Amino acid sequence: xxxxxxxxxxxxxxxxxxxxxxxxxxxxxxxxxxxxxxxxxxxxxxxxxxxxxxxxxxxxxxxxxxxxxxxxxxxxxxxxxxxxxxxxxxxxxxxxxxxxxxxxxxxxxxxxxxxxxxxxxxxxxxxxxxxxxxxxxxxxxxxxxxxxxxxxxxxxxxxxxxxxxxxxxxxxxxxxxxxxxxxxxxxxxxxxxxxxxxxxxxxxxxxxxxxxxxxxxxxxxxxxxxxxxxxxxxxxxxxxxxxxxxxxxxxxxxxxxxxxxxxxxxxxxxxxxxxxxxxxxxxxxxxxxxxxxxxxxxxxxxxxxxxxxxxxxxxxxxxxxxxxxxxxxxxxxxxxxxxx
Numbered sequence: 001x002x003x004x005x006x007x008x009x010x011x012x013x014x015x016x017x018x019x020x021x022x023x024x025x026x027x028x029x030x031x032x033x034x035x036x037x038x039x040x041x042x043x044x045x046x047x048x049x050x051x052x053x054x055x056x057x058x059x060x061x062x063x064x065x066x067x068x069x070x071x072x073x074x075x076x077x078x079x080x081x082x083x084x085x086x087x088x089x090x091x092x093x094x095x096x097x098x099x100x101x102x103x104x105x106x107x108x109x110x111x112x113x114x115x116x117x118x119x120x121x122x123x124x125x126x127x128x129x130x131x132x133x134x135x136x137x138x139x140x141x142x143x144x145x146x147x148x149x150x151x152x153x154x155x156x157x158x159x160x161x162x163x164x165x166x167x168x169x170x171x172x173x174x175x176x177x178x179x180x181x182x183x184x185x186x187x188x189x190x191x192x193x194x195x196x197x198x199x200x201x202x203x204x205x206x207x208x209x210x211x212x213x214x215x216x217x218x219x220x221x222x223x224x225x226x227x228x229x230x231x232x233x234x235x236x237x238x239x240x241x242x243x244x245x246x247x248x249x250x251x252x253x254x255x256x257x258x259x260x261x262x263x264x265x266x267x268x269x270x271x272x273x274x275x276x277x278x279x280x281x282x283x284x285x286x287x288x289x290x291x292x293x294x295x296x297x298x299x300x301x302x303x304x305x306x307x308x309x310x311x312x313x314x315x316x317x318x319x320x321x322x323x324x325x326x327x328x329x330x331x332x333x334x335x336x337x338x339x340x
Contacts, residue, residue, distance in 0.1 A: 003248035007121070010035040013076050017064055017110065018083035020045045022193030023125065023185075023239060025052030027081060030240045032057070042073050043084070051192050065105040070113035077117060079247070082110050083125045087158060088199030090224075090291040093129075097157025107165040111172050111180075121179045123247050124169050126254060128186045128295055129159035136292035139230040139264060143298035146184070146254055155291075166254055173252055181246050186258025186297045190236030190317060191324035202265065203233055203321060210272045211326040213280055220281035225290035227266035227282065232259045232296045235317035238310035245306045258297030259310045271315050275322050 008014070014036055018024035020043030028041050032054055040058040043050060047059045062069040064084050074080060085103040087093065093100060107124060114122050131144045132153045154163050169180035189203035196208055209221040234257065242257035263271075266282075273279055299309040 004244045005034070007248045008036075008079055011038055012036070012078040013038045013040065014079045014081070015040045015042065015073055015077045016081045016083065017042045017073065017106075018085065018125075019043050019059070020047070020050030021083065022051065022190070023188055023236065024081075024083045025050060025192060026190070026236050026240060027083070027243065028052065028054055028057060030244070040073065040077065064110060065102065067109040067112065070106075070109040071116065074110070074113040074117040074119060077114075077119055079121050079123075080110065080114050080119050081123045081125075081243070081247070082107060084110075085125070085161075088194065089201040089205065090289045092199045093155065093158045094289040094291075100158035101161045104161050104164055107168060111168055111178065115172060115176050115178050119178065121181065121247060122169070122172075123181045123183070123243065124165060126162045126166050126182050126184045127159065128184050128256070128258060128297065129155035130163040130166065130184060130254075131159075131295070133292060136295050139228050139294040141230070141294040141296060143260060143262075143296040144256070145298035146256060146301055148298075149254070170252070180252065181249070182254040183243060183246055183257045184254050185234065185239065186256065186295070187231055187233045188236060188239045189233050189321055191321050193236075195325045195328065202231065203268065203318060204325060206265075206269055206272050207318065207322040207325045208329070210269070210276050210278065210280065211322065211329050214276045214278045215326070215329055218280075220283055221269070222283045222285050223265060223269065224285050224288035225265065226284055226286060227269065228264050229290055229292070230262050230264050230294040230296065232262050233268070233314055233317070234259045234297075234310050235312035235314075238312050241308070242302070242306070242310065245308065249305055251305045255302055255305060256297045256299060257302065257310065258299070259312070259314070260297055260299050261314050262294075262296045263314060268314070268318070271318055272322055275315075275319050276326075
């Protein structure tokens with residue numbers, strides 16, 4: 001029996017919001033695989049547009065910006081995994097700051113409804129975008145530890161919404177006794193996620209571009225910026241393990257869930273080229289959105305709290321992701337989430 005099963009019986013009613021998206025869909029499948037069968041899955045998109053749908057799950061299409069929908073979603077629920085948000089890759093985030101900040105309605109109303117419903121534990125999916133921008137101006141940076149979110153200067157729009165939501169969780173624990181857990185995700189990637197249409201993140205975008213070039217025989221691909229921006233990327237399986245273990249832990253502070261394997265975008269392109277067996281000419285779009293210059297996860301605290309840290313090598317995770325996206329393109333499929 002794992003720690004999570006020690007806190008929640010497999011018959012406990014568990015809610016996953018954002019279940020039609022990438023991480024939420026994988027989380028529902030992960031919970032089912034661990035024997036949890038009383039699951040409620042909620043997303044604003046029509047159920048037919050979800051990436052993953054599972055038999056025996058109470059799948060609902062609901063707008064969680066509305067308090068009454070939150071109350072209906074949390075009714076009788078023991079644990080909430082709140083992954084619902086309007087978000088995407090850097091191109092989307094930079095062009096949709098107001099839309100990203102409106103996600104604060106989701107977390108505010110979900111916290112209120114969870115308190116009313118007597119929810120035992122509440123998980124909030126935050127982001128490394130909460131970190132102080134002044135500490136992310138070089139590619140060869142010092143990894144970001146949890147305390148580096150303050151003094152506050154997060155990513156405009158999306159980062160501010162996440163940081164505000166973290167404080168809401170803290171104060172609902174302090175003032176109302178609602179047990180909250182907060183993970184700061186560092187670039188989660190993998191198959192069965194957004195890979196086209198404008199909301200995709202860098203690993204999926206690069207896999208798509210390389211796969212398209214390989215299939216169509218194109219000689220080149222476009223890279224946003226000069227390619228020397230540095231990041232760490234966390235495979236979905238590591239993300240799920242971190243979420244489950246944090247939810248079971250007696251720890252109420254924000255916690256990094258991220259790989260410490262730092263690469264530049266150019267290095268990631270080279271890895272995907274090697275996986276695909278191609279070598280492409282690189283065109284650099286220097287005026288395209290590119291985010292901070294460098295960002296990496298300091299995993300000191302997650303090792304202390306959970307006795308573990310994300311460890312899937314980027315090459316391994318990108319191999320699985322590339323093969324899935326390559327097959328989607330070969331099959332002539334579109335990104336269902338974005339085009340729903």
